[in-house]
Every structure is written in C-alpha cells, then in structure tokens.
Ligand code: HEC
C-alpha cells in the first residue's frame with residue numbers, strides 16, 4: 001500500500017510539471033519562425049515515437065518468446081544473414097532521410113532575410129545586458145525591445161565584448177552574438193504580448209542574470225513608444241527632487257558610462273534617456289522601482305555578481321541616491 005502511494009505521489013509530481021504557464025516554452029510559438037521550428041519538432045517527435053513503439057514491441061516479443069524454460073535446449077545462435085544485415089542498414093538510413101529532409105527545409109526557411117521593408121533592430125550583447133538600436137528610427141534602448149505585431153522584423157545580432165546568444169524562445173531561435181560578426185534572425189510576431197528570453201551562451205559571472213524582454217505591440221502602441229523614445233529626456237521641474245538628482249548625476253561618475261541625451265555621452269552602460277519607461281533594470285532581473293534603483297545605484301555588484309557598474313567611490317549619500325532615483329524615474 002505505501003508503495004502505491006509513493007508511485008501516485010511521484011506521478012502527481014511529474015504531471016504537475018506540465019501545468020504551466022511556460023513563458024519561455026518553444027512549444028508555445030508566437031511567430032512564423034517559432035512555428036516552423038515547433039512544427040519540425042512535432043514532426044520528428046512522432047517519427048521517434050513510431051520507432052520507439054516498433055523497437056520496444058520487438059524487444060518485448062523476443063524476451064517473452066525466447067526466454068529460458070526448464071527442459072528447453074539453448075537456442076542456436078545465427079551467423080550471417082544477408083537479408084537482415086541489409087534490412088537493419090537500410091531502415092536507419094530511411095529514418096534519417098525522414099528526419100533530414102524536413103530539418104534542412106526548416107533551416108533554409110528560417111535562415112532567410114526578412115523582406116526589404118522589415119523593421120530593422122540591431123541587438124548588441126554586453127556583459128550582462130542587451131542594447132537595442134533601431135537604425136531607421138533613431139531609437140536606442142536596453143533590455144526591453146519593442147516590435148510591432150504582424151510586421152516582419154529583421155534582427156541583426158552582435159556583441160560588444162564576449163560571445164552571448166540572443167534567445168526569445170517563443171519568437172525566434174537562439175542566435176550567437178559574436179564580437180566582430182553579425183548574425184541575423186527574421187521573424188513576424190503573430191500576437192501582442194510580452195515574451196521573455198535570456199542569454200543562451202555562457203558569458204561570465206552574471207550570465208544567468210542576463211535576461212531580456214520583447215514586447216510585441218499593436219501598431220498604435222508601437223508608434224507611441226517610438227515617438228516617446230525619440231523625444232529628448234524630460235526636463236525635471238525647477239526645485240524638484242529630480243532636479244537635484246540631475247545635478248548629482250552630472251557631477252558623478254555616472255556620466256562617463258551612461259548616455260542621457262543632451263546630458264551625458266557615456267557608452268559603457270545602458271542608455272538612460274528613457275530608463276523610467278522600462279519595467280525592469282539590469283538585464284531584466286529586477287523590477288524598475290525605487291527600492292531596486294536605490295540598491296542598484298548604491299552597490300550594483302551586490303545585486304548582480306561581477307557587474308561592470310562598480311560601487312561608486314566615494315560612496316553616494318542616501319540623500320544623493322534618493323535624488324538620483326527621482327531623476328531616473330522622471331526620465332519616462
Ligand atoms: C563604470 C561604468 C558605470 C558607471 C560609473 C555607472 N554605471 Fe550604471 N551601469 C553600467 C553598466 C555596465 C550597467 C549594466 C549592468 C548590468 O545590467 O549588468 C549599468 C546599469 C545601470 C542602470 C540600469 C539600467 C537598465 O536599463 O538596466 C541604472 C539605472 C544605472 N546604471 C544608473 C547609474 C547611475 C545613477 C550611476 C551614477 C551614480 C551609474 N549608473 C554609474 C555602468 C556604469
């Protein structure tokens with residue numbers, strides 16, 4: 001009885017793994033690219049299932065029919081059977097053709113370029129965050145990419161330092177981000193929503209903390225986003241805490257590493273011109289709220305091991321940090 005219960009418990013645990021939601025499952029595709037790879041997977045899965053059933057059936061039949069029985073002589077081994085040798089050489093070859101043809105077809109179908117009018121997005125991997133540039137729109141942002149629904153998107157991927165891999169599983173396959181090289185993915189997202197992903201190639205201490213978000217917007221929302229990103233940074237109100245924050249920013253090391261349009265030209269870290277409009281910070285791992293911003297500015301490596309944004313020296317005062325947070329949040 002306890003054994004049955006143990007089995008039931010194990011089965012329940014295993015099945016509960018199928019409950020979802022699965023924000024990063026390639027089995028829930030939301031673009032033409034992801035649908036192509038998912039269809040290939042399903043296709044090969046059923047061929048593999050067929051092979052499994054045939055092989056296991058033969059195995060069980062052989063075990064039952066030829067098992068040892070009292071008084072039965074030892075079966076005579078067989079040596080050299082031309083027909084069988086040909087059969088078990090040919091069968092795997094045929095199976096491989098059934099796997100290879102759709103695979104190669106899918107590789108070609110997903111390796112092509114998007115049509116010439118596709119939205120161009122340049123993705124640059126950094127330790128440990130993503131930079132997105134829209135060369136035709138003049139937009140630069142970090143960690144959260146926006147693309148319009150139903151439109152072809154041409155993503156060009158490279159890296160500023162080591163090898164990373166851009167991977168938003170429900171939209172497109174994994175592609176390496178290699179310094180000095182450009183890889184591409186073309187896809188057309190088919191439903192509005194947030195699609196998370198992450199770096200898929202080990203890239204150092206905080207590889208696991210290098211997540212990303214692709215927001216697929218309806219046309220009008222995408223246009224609003226582009227217009228907001230193209231606008232200059234909001235000017236803080238006179239006498240506000242945000243204005244003090246801007247002053248702290250302008251006399252701190254921040255400006256050597258970060259760009260805020262018209263304020264500082266740094267290119268080591270993410271562009272902060274509209275940082276207040278993003279939902280997360282630091283490679284998509286922390287919510288963009290006052291508490292996390294304050295902790296991050298005070299001591300980024302404590303939140304994210306190895307962070308290139310080091311602790312500020314001399315340390316900022318709590319008042320300075322509060323002012324900086326207000327300033328960053330005003331940059332919508
Ligand atoms: C040595 C260069 C450097 C300096 C100095 C620096 N940062 Fe950063 N900052 C970075 C890097 C690199 C990242 C990305 C780190 C990551 O996500 O792993 C970053 C990330 C950030 C982020 C998160 C942005 C996002 O969208 O994810 C904020 C906010 C930020 N820095 C604010 C500041 C402020 C305020 C200062 C000044 C007090 C400052 N930084 C000083 C390099 C720097």
Ligand SMILES: [Cu+2]
Pocket residue numbers: 163164165199200201202203204207208210
């Ligand atoms: Cu990585």
